[in-house]
Amino acid sequence: MTTSPSPQVPEPGFRQSVDMMFNHAVALMDLPSGLKEKIRVCNATYTVRFGVRLRGQIQTFTGYRAIHSEHTEPVKGGIRYAMGVHQDEVEALAALMTYKCALVEAPFGGSKGGLRIDPRQYEEHELEAITRRFAYELIKRDLIHPSQNVPAPDMGTGEREMAWIADQYARIQTTDINARACVTGKPLNAGGIQGRVEATGRGVQYALREFFRHPDDMAEAGLTGTLDGKRIIVQGLGNVGYHAAKFLSEEDGARIVAVIEHDGGVIDPSGIDIESLRLWIAEHGGVRDYPHAQVVPDGAVLLEEPCDILVPAALEGVINLENAERIRAKLVIEAANGPVTAGADEVLRRRGILVIPDLYANAGGVTVSYFEWVKNLGHIRFGRMQRRQEEARHQLVVDELERIVSSMGNGMTLSEGFKTQYLRGAGELELVRSGLDDTMRTAYQSMSALWRRRADVPDLRTAAYIVAIGRVAESYRAKGL
Numbered sequence: 001m002t003t004s005p006s007p008q009v010p011e012p013g014f015r016q017s018v019d020m021m022f023n024h025a026v027a028l029m030d031l032p033s034g035l036k037e038k039i040r041v042c043n044a045t046y047t048v049r050f051g052v053r054l055r056g057q058i059q060t061f062t063g064y065r066a067i068h069s070e071h072t073e074p075v076k077g078g079i080r081y082a083m084g085v086h087q088d089e090v091e092a093l094a095a096l097m098t099y100k101c102a103l104v105e106a107p108f109g110g111s112k113g114g115l116r117i118d119p120r121q122y123e124e125h126e127l128e129a130i131t132r133r134f135a136y137e138l139i140k141r142d143l144i145h146p147s148q149n150v151p152a153p154d155m156g157t158g159e160r161e162m163a164w165i166a167d168q169y170a171r172i173q174t175t176d177i178n179a180r181a182c183v184t185g186k187p188l189n190a191g192g193i194q195g196r197v198e199a200t201g202r203g204v205q206y207a208l209r210e211f212f213r214h215p216d217d218m219a220e221a222g223l224t225g226t227l228d229g230k231r232i233i234v235q236g237l238g239n240v241g242y243h244a245a246k247f248l249s250e251e252d253g254a255r256i257v258a259v260i261e262h263d264g265g266v267i268d269p270s271g272i273d274i275e276s277l278r279l280w281i282a283e284h285g286g287v288r289d290y291p292h293a294q295v296v297p298d299g300a301v302l303l304e305e306p307c308d309i310l311v312p313a314a315l316e317g318v319i320n321l322e323n324a325e326r327i328r329a330k331l332v333i334e335a336a337n338g339p340v341t342a343g344a345d346e347v348l349r350r351r352g353i354l355v356i357p358d359l360y361a362n363a364g365g366v367t368v369s370y371f372e373w374v375k376n377l378g379h380i381r382f383g384r385m386q387r388r389q390e391e392a393r394h395q396l397v398v399d400e401l402e403r404i405v406s407s408m409g410n411g412m413t414l415s416e417g418f419k420t421q422y423l424r425g426a427g428e429l430e431l432v433r434s435g436l437d438d439t440m441r442t443a444y445q446s447m448s449a450l451w452r453r454r455a456d457v458p459d460l461r462t463a464a465y466i467v468a469i470g471r472v473a474e475s476y477r478a479k480g481l
């Protein structure tokens with residue numbers, strides 16, 4: 001492990017970083033400057049403050065819902081529970097949602113929400129009361145609504161919070177037959193879809209598999225072969241990091257050589273057993289004292305260990321101007337949103353370290369959220385065909401889904417993989433995984449092809465932004481502002 005003094009260079013904030021990445025891309029696009037500005041800005045950010053009586057006194061909470069772009073509605077984006085939540089952060093995350101949805105052709109505009117709270121400080125019944133109150137504030141302003149604004153889980157929230165939100169919506173909007181489609185990431189028994197919990201980590205796996213089918217891109221990173229035996233470091237063993245690490249190690253033969261968590265890191269060059277570590281964290285609240293690998297108190301230094309693939313899957317800004325020169329991965333895949341700052345991005349590029357950008361890498365979550373939303377709106381059950389006569393019914397369902405999707409009038413279609421699997425009578429999980437795989441492969445190909453085709457496009461991130469912004473611009477051209 002190496003250390004060096006921090007350079008005295010100003011680091012842009014998260015929102016400035018996203019703006020800088022956007023600006024790099026639009027500088028290479030032939031779009032009217034007014035339209036560029038319209039696409040860049042966040043349309044609106046709502047701040048709500050509300051009180052909840054807890055432990056005998058009233059506590060006041062602050063929450064946000066940012067709506068970046070309504071070029072397609074509903075707008076979509078997770079709700080984050082963390083102490084660091086603030087307006088700039090939700091606006092940056094909402095902007096990323098706009099570009100992410102456009103890149104993977106999920107028919108949504110971009111939004112994001114957050115509540116400034118440390119969820120670990122509250123009992124479950126307290127969190128339920130706070131979540132229901134926050135949801136109420138958003139519902140009464142149509143900031144949660146099946147056709148207007150559809151949240152999902154993000155850091156600090158999961159199925160449980162989404163179930164409370166869906167239930168709160170149904171209690172208020174008692175006549176809305178589409179109530180279940182007001183939020184995605186719900187538990188199965190509350191209108192969820194199989195494969196949503198794993199979706200973002202699964203998407204990271206599919207993204208890496210597709211990268212390893214592109215020898216020219218691999219050569220840029222100095223990588224050869226397949227995922228088998230590759231050394232991977234993961235930061236954050238939460239929803240995204242855990243599933244990515246689990247699938248990559250169990251199904252692709254990759255070796256997870258280090259894991260970084262909020263209270264430290266663990267390192268073992270021969271490979272870490274992800275299930276055992278996950279269990280330890282669940283029981284002990286962190287990695288400290290984990291007995292089966294070396295534990296390092298300052299986990300962040302493990303970002304700088306040599307590896308083939310670095311998977312930041314926790315916070316934004318963790319690879320920045322302070323440590324970018326010391327990163328020794330060949331490839332960084334941004335499973336989290338915004339883990340590499342705009343300044344660090346340039347340093348990594350200069351040093352030949354390839355970055356697979358967040359707007360693509362973690363798009364698995366919103367992709368499967370789209371399947372869940374369509375399932376809820378269609379009031380159907382995806383599932384295995386029982387009898388021959390059900391074939392005709394399956395075709396009817398596909399036709400109906402196509403009608404729903406095309407009636408949105410944004411040129412979107414159901415993927416061929418999804419339709420084929422559905423007509424074949426595959427189970428819901430197979431359908432979801434095949435649709436996700438299709439989506440991740442197609443999006444990678446569009447991003448990589450543009451990067452290869454245009455000498456002036458410096459990296460995959462800029463290519464991804466150009467593809468995404470081009471689609472948003474096209475939507476404005478077709479429908480007007």
Ligand SMILES: NC(=O)c1ccc[n+]([C@@H]2O[C@H](COP(=O)([O-])OP(=O)(O)OC[C@H]3O[C@@H](n4cnc5c(N)ncnc54)[C@H](O)[C@@H]3O)[C@@H](O)[C@H]2O)c1
Nearest residue numbers: 154155156200236237238239240261262314336337362365
């Ligand atoms: N959940 C999704 O479907 C989804 C979809 C797209 C993008 N993302 C992004 O992925 C990232 C992680 O989200 P998540 O849903 O997995 O959150 P999560 O809350 O499930 O997990 C986050 C993990 O990071 C750990 N962590 C917190 N601070 C840390 C630190 N300083 N160093 C190392 N680890 C730390 C936490 O202990 C936790 O295990 C976020 O950037 C989020 O926006 C999530």
